[in-house]
Amino acid sequence: MRRHRNLIIMLVMAALVAAAVYYIVPPSEKTHLGLDLQGGLEVVYTARTADGKVPSAAQLDQTIGILDRRVNGLGVTESQIQKQGADQISVALPGVRDAEQALRVIGKTAQLEFFKDDPVSRPVGPVESKQAALRELRRLGASKAEVRQLAAEGTTEHYSLVVRPADETAGLPEQWFVYRRPPAMTGAAIKTARAGFNSRTGKPDVLIDFTPEGSKTFQRITRELYRTGLLKNEPQTFAIVLDNEMASDPYIDYTDPTLRDGISGGAEITGGNMTVQESKDLAFVLNTGALPVKLEPAYQQQVSATLGKDSLRKGLYAGLAGLVLVLAYMLAFYRFLGLVADLALVVYGVLLWGLFNAVPVTLTLPGVAGMILTIGMAADANVVIFERIKEEVRRGRTVRSAVSSGYARGFRAILDANALTILTALVLFFFATAQPKGFALTLILGTLVSMLTAVLFTRALLGVLASFAFFDRPALMGVPAAEIQPEEPAAARRPGLRPQPQPQAAAPAADEPAAAPELRRTPRRTPTGGQKKRRKRR
Template identity: 35%
Template sequence: MKTKARSNIIFIVTVVLIALFSFIGAKGVVIGGYRVKSFEQLITKGLDLQGGVSVLLEIIDKEVKPEELERTKELLNLRVNKIGVSETVVTTEGNRRIRIDIPGMYDSQGIVDALSKTGKLTFKDPEGKEVLTGSDITKAATQFNEYNQPVIGLEMSEEGRKKFADATTKFVGQKISIFMDEDLLTDPVVEGPITQGKAVITGNRSVEEAKRIAGIINAGALPLEVKAASVRTVGPQLGANAFPNAVKAGMIGVLVVFIFMIAYYRLPGLLADIALTLYIILVLLAFSYIGVTLTLPGIAGFLLTIGMAVDANVLIFERIKEELRTGKSIRSSVDSGFDRALSSILDSNITTIIAGVVLYFLGSGAVKGFALTLIIGIVLSMFTAIIVTKFLVHTALNMGIMSKPELFGVKRG
């Protein structure tokens, strides 16, 4: 009786928590003055869902090193942030191209003109006078000091060494600020004269920040000319219509799946639907945490993974039904069903994950988004099918509500 009572409590708490998280994810909530945003507000939507401009820039130089491509990407990312847009996605494509997706902006020519400039890196003294330019810096790299804190190491040309020696001697205890165009990158304090042509910038909050600033400094020292390879504008009306239509189609699809599982598998189908609800919550949480930009192909990949999750449950329940038809007890049939279905679930999902990885690394743009949502969805679908569904079924067995084969859709003579 203790086991049954404990199982009842566990099952009720599990269902209530999943329902609560579903409501919060769908609507958002305010708790003690703190606002928990809904998934719609947390997840970044792509251009095809909200409209905007997609610019594909190509570096004119034929031979481009990977580090030069990354530096140029950082420079363009800084420039596009200067334009004042949010949720901008900057990615590299191939060896010479950089794609910039700017939601909510529609002046494509103005954006191309702003992005195509090479940019100017300057070091300014406290009086605002220029003391160094990007051409005086030969190298910037992320390093760690004796306290294991991230710093930026600078190496200068011979001319830059002389300029910097004069400036740091004159402005000890004051700031020398580093700008990309008019944007302040960092403003370290001069601790003493620097006369050897090598300097260290401290005060970086993280390794990522140090890498970003070092990349921009390098990009300013080695500006690469770019041109627009393609410009695509998605109208606001088209984007505004696409998202609600995609959500509506997804909700209808999920509802049909839920009804089918209950109609065909009875009580186990209901438990599978509860696990699928948790699966959807986990996937959307993963999307918001990782920063996935959701596009129409991404939504298609997400819905496809729901089908994969259902498929895993179908394999499990069919195995259980086969075991029940042989005359085994319900508990024994459940254990055997999960064990026998495991290899089939792993085989089918792992091969799909491999295909998704190939698509992600070889594809570009929307293909990458589809592949990423597919991979995340499949990994979580295996977790919910193998772990969560099994937990719910065993809990129901302990509660005593799954004591008849008929509840699995099996009739014994």
């Protein structure tokens, strides 16, 4: 039964190694390097509020936090996002392949708003051009300054200029609208957003789930639109606007009695020409939150590696040299056990590299240092267990029983040491920034993988080898025959029991002659009167 379990573990480890190799090959394409090792893209944004003013420090800090979540969602880590001056934010992205897509997602404001389509909420539209919408608003009494600001920025304190792009599939031209602010709802009411497909047209769209409070507000709005449709005998619509662009314009069917109490739960954003990637990007930016400011790219440039390939090459050479020295030491000191440990270290290296690429982890020079450090930790776990095994062999146990006892006694020490290492790395990960955080991440992952290989893989491998006759030779474990003590009796190994000393006759003194054997006659006992009477009766 135990042999079958060990074989299953070996097969699982082989499958993990195969999966790791899949994520590694080719390494030049699947290994992610940081800015210090390969360079990347740097973009500087100028931030402005909705009314065109310089944002506050709190708004910039909030924007940096949202940008950081968006960058991580793109699969880019070890990025550098920082303030420059009072109104600029610098974003440096290592190894970005699609710069246009990254800029489109990162810089998208993602201000989602819901407007009613009644004459009060929409004073202008639809009209055929932007200038026509602005002229109509000016005719309705808006000031020249506000119209000029609306033309430049798209949003003022009182109005929003909205465009609905042309839909060639449906044959609809571009149309412009002016909506009165504030909107009926904002993106703050969104709980989650996910990409999907429209049930009627089959085109990509985005499905929105509201928060409990947002669901109540949306239900109230749709209930009002349903009642208005009953009074006017025509369907009522509302506009879903994303960054001053109409993403959807659904209507409420007043002839459907199930909509009498409104719609609760969620909504759907359908763009006429939305692609699958665009629906995913839109759902992503809605989930990460809307930016409190508008970002306009000031400039962008490709940045070179701050350390370069030479530093990477030296770091990898150092790691390779350390690995070779550890392998040689384990083989020389632990003999056959060292060979098993070397194989476990090779498996450890493959699994760790594959895990880094699968997460993915962006390797910087501190991250490479953390990876090299975990090589020694993986070997240290084997050292603790192997020393326990050698101690048991020296006490006279067989190699098979020594392996089982050594793992049982050494596991607790390994677990305690690695748990403390992980806790320390977690503190560093949560409280550090930039490159020290990368060092902590590689240290955590390396420690977890070393536990897997040192405890699970090596034990299963030794369990499989234990069935062979050559395995039960202490010399293969690095224990000379002179160091092996005879195994104690079972009673002596049980706590609280001691073998009783056997009684021995006292030996005669050396100068005293041995006494000759003496024959003595036992005196005859004279029977008493009572005894004589009993004999006569018999």
